[in-house]
Amino acid sequence: MEQQTVESLQEKRLKLGSSPHIKSPFTTEKAMYYVIIALIPCIISSVIFFGFYQLVVIGTCCVFSVATEYVIKKLRKQKITIMDGSAFLTGLLLGLILPPNYPLSHCALGSIFAIGIGKEIFGGLGFNIFNPALVGRAFLQASFPVETTTWVKPKLAVDTVTSATPLAQFKFEKVIADVSHLFFGNVSGSLGETSALAILIGGLFLIIIRVANWEIPLSMIIGMVCFQGILWVIDPTKYANPLFHILSGGFLFGAFFMATDWVTSPITKKGMWLYGIAISLLIVVIRNFGGLPEGVMYAILLMNAATPLINRYTIPKIFGEAK
């Protein structure tokens, strides 16, 4: 008799476990692959403007990123997670923010550093403080300053286009590049960042399928228009117009693909606006008053570091709670 009750209880027992209980079919892997798809226009534009060799540069970054992830997971005796696409995506992003014809040995070193130090040392995907691809890029910029700032003329260049990036040209020679060149990407710069059109196609795709949020890119653009607009109104000869700054350099690429990284950006709506505007403020400060012509990478890395703080101070009020 007693035996039976125990058995019937066991049949009816509740399944205990911590939340979440309902899981979305939209997994991390799927999101990663959508971002990779969204980057295809950028890869195509880099091939159009800088030649097929750039596929080797990007490929090297991808291969070494995935290999590093595999080796580290193996060493730490953890589940091999190279199939979730995150390491591949890091490699792809790193490849797209490197200069054309970048030495392959440096690509490999940067990828190893990005995955090893930027991601795995913190515990892997979801635990990294900084965007791994930007960590790799910052490491390469500090380690090999000459190679990392050597730019190549785009293939379709007309005579007026020099091999300096539009931002460097403006900073040191006060020459503003043609807006149509900037929009289609016929300027020198990092592989994926030159063509605003390609970035917008990929970025809007990500926003429409809701992999990336729209708050961060929009707040970055609004911030850029406001801060750069103020400077431009004060002295148009000294400071370039906001449109030039939005289209040139890595601003759009950073806004759509780097700053919207799930792991390293704030999770609250208010925090996202704060984050985006702070990034654009830092970019305006670095580009106009700093020694370097470009500051998107450092601006995003700095705000990555501030993300936990932003999250803490923008926790939304619990519904119904008195002030």
Place this chain on the structure above:
Amino acid sequence: MAKSNTFTYEYLKGLWDQNPVMKQVLGMCPTLAVTVSVVNGIGMALATTFVLVFSSLIISLIRKIIPNQVRIASYIVIIATFVTIADYVLRASYPDLSKALGPFIPLIVVNCIILGRAEAFASKNSPFRSLLDALGMGTGFFIALVVLSGIREILASKTILGIQILPDSFAPILVMILPAGAFITLGLLFGIANFYSISLEQRKREKIIKKYVDNNQEKVKE
């Protein structure tokens, strides 16, 4: 490892068990700042060891006559005396090294290792023990600085002690000369050191368990 109260242990503990850089995380300022080349690292470590040994010895000798209320001030005076000696000796005999180390030689006065050993060890132990302790800590500091500066120098300028080791085709990783390189290298070294000591402990524990199990089995057989 030797037992914890013998004279040999007083020396040996500074090498690994209580290594000032790797385990106590003291003296970070000179560790990070001057380890651009092995020569600088050795110079810094020797100067610090000199100050550490003599100040520990003197403090230990007069530990009973220093009033408790002014002990830190007294330690600083003693330490500063030896730092001044080290500074002038370096300036007179090795002007290049002295220039390379710059303000970090006078800053030995406020090096946490020295004040820490004075407060934690020399003021409570006999002169001979304090001397051994200071020598051990100095050696530990020396090892840490040489390893750190060796890694940084070989990656940034392909040399060790000015002798080229890596081939010309190796592209120097300039970040290693920068402060960022020091932080990254030191962080990785900490990680490796912690990993090593954790696995050592685990192995020790497993050995004890195995011994216990074996003993029990023998008893069962009997």
